[in-house]
Amino acid sequence: MKGWVLPVLLVLEMGLFTAISGAMFDSPTAFFHYFSGYLGDLIAQSAPVLLLGFGMTLVMITAGIDLSVGSMVALVAAVMAVCPGGPGFWFTAVPLGLLVAVLLGLTNGVLVAWLDIPPIIATLGTMIFYRGLCFVVLGDAEKSPFIDVPGYEGLGQFLGAALLVALAYLVGGYYFDRSRWRREILMLGGNRIAARYAGIPTGRRLCQVYGLMGLFAFAAALCFTARNSSVSASSLTGLELRVIVAVVLGGTLVQGGSGSLTGTFFGVLVVAVLDEGLRGAVTWGERHLPFKISHLQYLLLGALLVLGVWLNGRVSRTRGR
Amino acid sequence: MPLSRSLARRLIVLSAGNVLLLLGITLCLKQGASMADILRRCGSDVAPTVLAGLGMTGLIFTGAIDLSIASIVVVAGTIFGILVQRGASPSTCYGACVCTAWVLSMLNGWLVRALRIPAIILTLAGLTFYRGMALVAADLGVPNFSGNISVADDAFHAPGKRWAGWILLVVIVAALLWERSARTSRSWLALGSSPEACRLMGLRPSKILQSAFCASGIFLGLAALVFVTRIQAIEPARLALGFELQVIGAVVLGGASIFGGEGCFGGTILGALFLYFTSQLLTYAGLNPYFQEAVVGALILAVIGLDCALQRQRKSLEELA
Numbered sequence: 001m002k003g004w005v006l007p008v009l010l011v012l013e014m015g016l017f018t019a020i021s022g023a024m025f026d027s028p029t030a031f032f033h034y035f036s037g038y039l040g041d042l043i044a045q046s047a048p049v050l051l052l053g054f055g056m057t058l059v060m061i062t063a064g065i066d067l068s069v070g071s072m073v074a075l076v077a078a079v080m081a082v083c084p085g086g087p088g089f090w091f092t093a094v095p096l097g098l099l100v101a102v103l104l105g106l107t108n109g110v111l112v113a114w115l116d117i118p119p120i121i122a123t124l125g126t127m128i129f130y131r132g133l134c135f136v137v138l139g140d141a142e143k144s145p146f147i148d149v150p151g152y153e154g155l156g157q158f159l160g161a162a163l164l165v166a167l168a169y170l171v172g173g174y175y176f177d178r179s180r181w182r183r184e185i186l187m188l189g190g191n192r193i194a195a196r197y198a199g200i201p202t203g204r205r206l207c208q209v210y211g212l213m214g215l216f217a218f219a220a221a222l223c224f225t226a227r228n229s230s231v232s233a234s235s236l237t238g239l240e241l242r243v244i245v246a247v248v249l250g251g252t253l254v255q256g257g258s259g260s261l262t263g264t265f266f267g268v269l270v271v272a273v274l275d276e277g278l279r280g281a282v283t284w285g286e287r288h289l290p291f292k293i294s295h296l297q298y299l300l301l302g303a304l305l306v307l308g309v310w311l312n313g314r315v316s317r318t319r320g321r
Numbered sequence: 322m323p324l325s326r327s328l329a330r331r332l333i334v335l336s337a338g339n340v341l342l343l344l345g346i347t348l349c350l351k352q353g354a355s356m357a358d359i360l361r362r363c364g365s366d367v368a369p370t371v372l373a374g375l376g377m378t379g380l381i382f383t384g385a386i387d388l389s390i391a392s393i394v395v396v397a398g399t400i401f402g403i404l405v406q407r408g409a410s411p412s413t414c415y416g417a418c419v420c421t422a423w424v425l426s427m428l429n430g431w432l433v434r435a436l437r438i439p440a441i442i443l444t445l446a447g448l449t450f451y452r453g454m455a456l457v458a459a460d461l462g463v464p465n466f467s468g469n470i471s472v473a474d475d476a477f478h479a480p481g482k483r484w485a486g487w488i489l490l491v492v493i494v495a496a497l498l499w500e501r502s503a504r505t506s507r508s509w510l511a512l513g514s515s516p517e518a519c520r521l522m523g524l525r526p527s528k529i530l531q532s533a534f535c536a537s538g539i540f541l542g543l544a545a546l547v548f549v550t551r552i553q554a555i556e557p558a559r560l561a562l563g564f565e566l567q568v569i570g571a572v573v574l575g576g577a578s579i580f581g582g583e584g585c586f587g588g589t590i591l592g593a594l595f596l597y598f599t600s601q602l603l604t605y606a607g608l609n610p611y612f613q614e615a616v617v618g619a620l621i622l623a624v625i626g627l628d629c630a631l632q633r634q635r636k637s638l639e640e641l642a
Contacts, residue, residue: 116632117629118580121573121625124566128618129618130618131618132612132617136615238449295456296453296457297453298452299450299453299454301446301449306442309446313438
């Protein structure tokens, strides 16, 4: 896909949903006010997916995929949720969550790199396994110690979320783009055997990539719990699909060896605007459609995934890959 | 066709495992429950997994996979529910249920061929798309749809409650006999081993792939029929969640290589039984139900990980050759 397609699609989508939701503006200031509020909400809402999308892009560059992200974020949030709230939360639960997240990510890495299980099967297995652990940790309870942690809810608002996202995409992306590490994982995804013969420690790189995914899952868990302030064992099912759709829409190839963080950023926003838009269009849907408009979300996500992969495949075929 | 050594070893391990699990269940039995009861129930409990598993085995032979089977079952169930609500005769409802599943499976195959997208990605999209389709269909087809469609009438429960064991038995015998004698199942294995060699031999890969999706559709139709006629209400948003994992788990446990080109139907049947008996044993042993999912997930991972680790040496030797 060409670079301008996603931003244009994004603007069109926003325009369409603004029109449907029935927002009216009588002056440019009102428009500006509405729009800045909307954007701030959008970033805060989609911060977890943006962070996970970064990690997933790296994973998909290595020709892998991580289906366990939803369960991973839920499990990290669950582990943090059983710790007591209060100011001590920052020194007990948060480091504990970080440790658990990296361990979970590395488990995926070990399964994929050392045991040679195909990534989709390995992470399908850990998806069930981690979800099972969520039930072990939480049972049927819904916990919310996050409310009485001082300064915690800032992570769920625009400023905190934007800070985390900027840290990942601007600072992380800057170093990533210039690093030797990036070229090594690109080569690893393009041809694993060639990469090994070129002297790249493929097993270690794969472990690092999946470990990083764990780190991003931790950051996403922070944003998610700060915004929703409670977690249960079945939260966040289906999150992985959203992340994968966004990354694929951004132009990352599922067969590995190519990927773009900018693309992922816009891909996540396209998916997020769609979600928000459908939520805002409920009253319009009730008047004009014979079915619930929220059900369209499933259909559109699936269609977007196929469309994205198909377009990516066409481009790479015409380039003669 | 004689079995390969690793496959034969797998079948022996699974059979031994099943016998051990049955012994374990016998030891854990409490007053009032008898082994005969468990075996009688086993037929209809395990039927959906085995039936869908046989279809999935054929697909995995060719190197394809279908992640959307749970959602296809949901669509078939929703169509079934709508017809029941509209007062159609039982046989019409059964027929419509099977046909829906078959048509959607054929559609998957056709899309994979037409768009040249890997089956795993296309059916990942199908997983969400078909569930959305079922929800929209329920909105349109059932007046005042409120989340579930009641199919409580006992006249509609014959296949799931009375015939399930017989359907299962007939299908298993037919499938095993067919596997021994027919060309088609071997051409699936050929396609999975090497599409290029397949084409050079004068076989047509796309036709073979479509035949695998066709067969999978028939098996899946029967699985859906048994699945939806055992329950009192069809809830499109939650029905059969995680069914695909169970089925793929059974197939992979049964020794089919996830890359295609290796496996047998018998393994899948034993694998499905193994998973079922494991969960039964955990229940009868009085394990906290919250631990079940984690234990089953860990079990699948362990078996697959062991298998992949054993194959690793062989693969690295092939790489050098």
